[in-house]
Amino acid sequence: MHEITAKTILSARNGMNLIRGCTHGCIYCDSRSACYQMDHAFEDIAVKQNAPELLERALRSRRQRCMIGTGSMSDPYLPAERELCLTRRCLELIDKYDFGVTLITKSDLVLRDLELLRRIHAKAKAVVQMTMTTYDEALCRIVEPYVCTTARRFEVLCALRDAGIPTVVWLSPILPYLNDTRENLAGILRYCIRAGVKGIICFGMGMTLREGNREYYYAALDRHFPGLRQRYEREFGNAYELESPRSGELMRLFHAACEKYGIWHDNDRIFRYLQELPEPYEQMTFF
Secondary structure: OEEEOOOOOOOOOOEEOOEEOOOOOOOOOHHHOHHHOOOOOOOOOEEEOOHHHHHHHHHHHOOOOOEEEEOOOOOOOOOOHHHHOHHHHHHHHHHHOOOEEEEEEOOHHHHHHHHHHHHHHHHOOEEEEEEOOOOOHHHHHHHOOOOOOHHHHHHHHHHHHHOOOOEEEEOOOOOOOOOOOHHHHHHHHHHHHHHOOOEEEOOOOEEEOOOOHHHHHHHHHHHHOOOHHHHHHHHHOOOOEEEOOOHHHHHHHHHHHHHHHOOEOOHHHHHHHHHOOOOOOOOOOOO
16 A cells, blocks of 8 residues: 555546555456556555545535545445545545535445434435445355455445435446356345345446456456356457346346336436435536
């Protein structure tokens, strides 16, 4: 871990990433891709130590309140956050200036800030988005080795529900020949139904690979699933999008379950919800 001084913190669409890199070790992570031009080892996270100061300056200058988003490139609740409290300090500023927030995480550390999220939601809006990919606990520990498993994330979703914080699940990625099964999908959907999630974001049953993350993913396949890399190379070559051969069947199951239990499954609708602040606040987007 090392500190850097950032020049800006909010994107044109009001998203922020407080750290560059990640220590969760997920074998499929797109943020490893060479296109992001990381100038340091991915696990040697670069901490934007002046992020709270930049965020306060940005919030104070805004004429209109909006939703602030974080977590699209790096989880805001990496283990280092326990000591850094960088995410918490930013949430305190969002609370102070009456903005809304939505964050994407895989970590149960988000529960540390539950009361703060409740305060934000009482005045504006707070939404927690949680990635869930792998129902099988043993497989999850291989695919996402240094973060809490899906079963624990389900408990986190239930705790957020009980606290009145709305939640959205990212069902992504689905890895061909690993977690692209009816059993895996059904298990995740049961968790979502029981936790009362508002919506599930799904871009299809598959994954993406490009330079940087492809090499890391294939090395993980060689370690844990001998022979599977060769199958990928035969069937997908160097394709960016790798669709599961079971995609049609799984998507039908996904949409049918969401319809039956009243879970939003239209991505555009969910993104609009994530962008909107209730009246009297104006609506602005960060996507």
